[in-house]
Amino acid sequence: MTDYTLILGNKTYSSWSLRGWLLAKQAGIRFDEVVIPLRQPDTRAQILHHSPAGKVPTLIAGGEAVWDSLAIAEYLAETYPSQGLWPSDPAARRLARCVTAEMHAGFQALRGALPMDLSKHHPGHQIAPEVQADVDRIQAIWRDCRGRFGRAGDFLFGAFSVADAFYAPVVTRFRTYDVTLDSISEAYCTAVTDHPWMKEWTAAAAEESWIIEFD
Structure with missing residues (x-):
């Protein structure tokens, strides 16, 4: 039980x-x-x-x-x-809540144009300007979090937190659609992709039989 x-x-x-x-x-x-x-x-x-x-x-x-x-x-x-879902430092926790809320409510262009699909890889995928604006804002968030609070680990606030859970699907989108990233964002994506929980989720996804075709 x-x-x-x-x-x-x-x-x-x-x-x-x-x-x-x-x-x-x-x-x-x-x-x-x-x-x-x-x-x-x-x-x-x-x-x-x-x-x-x-x-x-x-x-x-x-x-x-x-x-x-x-x-x-x-x-x-x-x-x-x-369990440390939010960072313990008050300033880090405040920023973590802000960037989590921004992900929760925003980036509609990216969501619509680059749907999550772990079964596909689209090398050289062309990114529309409004989608690139979302990509640029996300990278700015990642650089800010990593630069200010990420020195103790590989994630946005060092240790894995709510903020990383909310940006993890974006990481998969960037990988699926071959999005070009700066070095800090690329390293962060690698850390998320290599996390054991992400590997467990991805392995389970690979066993699914349902198929959705996106436009």
Whole structure:
């Protein structure tokens, strides 16, 4: 019997699910997984069975749904404060919340043009100017976090945190679409890609049989 159940979309495609899953791994909780294929006729009905918002990820905790990845982050950080989901330094924690919220709410051009797809690689993919603007802003965030607070480790604030969970799907997008990055951002992407949790997620995605074709 596990403590929690995490409702996810396909691991190959669901960027929001990846965030929730990484948060659960960092919190150190035991959890079951329910993976619901996306873009199917009954997808929304299946998710609504678990979440009133009809979105993934949703964490079932004590029989109650915690939906939205940011709400899951805050719930787990409050429930397991010793796991360091947010940086301990107040200035670092303030910046981590800002850049996490920016990722949560922004970068619509990048999301639309470069959907997460762990099954594909598009070398030489052409990036539209508005997408490049998002790429440039993300790299600026990464440089700032790494330069100010990342010296103690390989991640945005040294140790892996909520902020890294939120930017991990972007890392996969940059790899899938062969996005050219500066040296600091490239090193950060390598650190995220090589993290054992990311390798575990990617391996599970490779075993999925569902296929979604993007325009």
